[in-house]
Each structure stands twice: as structure tokens, then as C-alpha cells.
Amino acid sequence: MTTRLNPYLTWRGQAADAMAFYQSVLGGDLTTSTFAEYGGMGVPEEEQGQIMHSQLIVSDSIALMGADAPSTHPENSGNGHISISGQDVDTIRGWFEALSEGGTVDVPFEQAPWGDHFGQVKDRFGINWLLNAGPGGQG
Numbered sequence: 001m002t003t004r005l006n007p008y009l010t011w012r013g014q015a016a017d018a019m020a021f022y023q024s025v026l027g028g029d030l031t032t033s034t035f036a037e038y039g040g041m042g043v044p045e046e047e048q049g050q051i052m053h054s055q056l057i058v059s060d061s062i063a064l065m066g067a068d069a070p071s072t073h074p075e076n077s078g079n080g081h082i083s084i085s086g087q088d089v090d091t092i093r094g095w096f097e098a099l100s101e102g103g104t105v106d107v108p109f110e111q112a113p114w115g116d117h118f119g120q121v122k123d124r125f126g127i128n129w130l131l132n133a134g135p136g137g138q139g
């Protein structure tokens with residue numbers, strides 16, 4: 001099973017600029033998706049052009065991810081989520097369920113608009129986790 005642990009940073013409307021800056025420093029391939037590209041994701045119209053997800057693949061072992069936290073999120077998470085991406089849905093679902101015990105599920109682990117399974121949880125120690133599993137789960 002190929003699995004990678006990824007730093008996942010969040011901003012309020014600055015993700016595109018920040019990730020372009022990191023690419024200028026680190027090199028690599030940067031991809032971005034807006035909220036609008038995925039049907040809006042329930043964010044306000046004026047935020048549809050903001051970054052729902054971006055990833056900077058620098059090498060096989062270095063990937064940096066980032067997004068804009070929309071105003072519909074109650075708080076900016078203090079810049080940090082731990083993101084786990086992989087292809088084994090059952091294993092990653094098990095990790096999600098274990099991390100959820102005593103924590104708060106922000107997004108249930110289920111099929112996402114991009115086709116993979118995705119979930120977001122704050123564990124009982126206050127750590128934010130993003131888990132993504134499926135064919136696109138390389139990062």
C-alpha cells in the first residue's frame with residue numbers, strides 16, 4: 001500500500017499566492033482546484049474562486065498541500081492539518097474511525113465529489129486530520 005503523510009496548510013483567501021510562492025522556492029508541480037470547480041461545496045458565491053485544494057509535488061517524498069478556509073468554517077485551524085492519502089480505502093477508513101473516537105467529525109468519511117473517499121476529523125487531542133483514499137489518493 002502506498003501511503004504518504006502530507007502537511008496541509010490553510011489560509012483565508014491567500015492559498016493561491018502562498019502555494020505559488022512555495023513552488024518558486026521548492027520547485028515541483030503545482031495543481032489547484034477552486035470551490036467552483038467542484039460545484040461550490042456550499043461556500044458563499046464571492047469565495048467560489050478560492051482554492052478548495054492545491055498540492056505541490058516536489059519529489060516522491062515531498063508534497064505540500066493547501067487550501068483556503070471559507071468563511072463558512074467557524075475558525076481558521078491555526079494552520080495545520082495532518083493529511084493522510086493512500087489507495088487502500090478500508091485501511092484509511094479504519095484510521096478515520098479510530099481517530100474519530102472521542103473527537104469531532106467535521107466531514108464524514110464518504111465518497112467525495114472528486115471520486116475518492118474523504119473525511120475530516122478533529123481528534124480528542126484537538127489535532128485536525130484529513131484522510132483521502134482511492135485511486136487518486138497519491139496526494
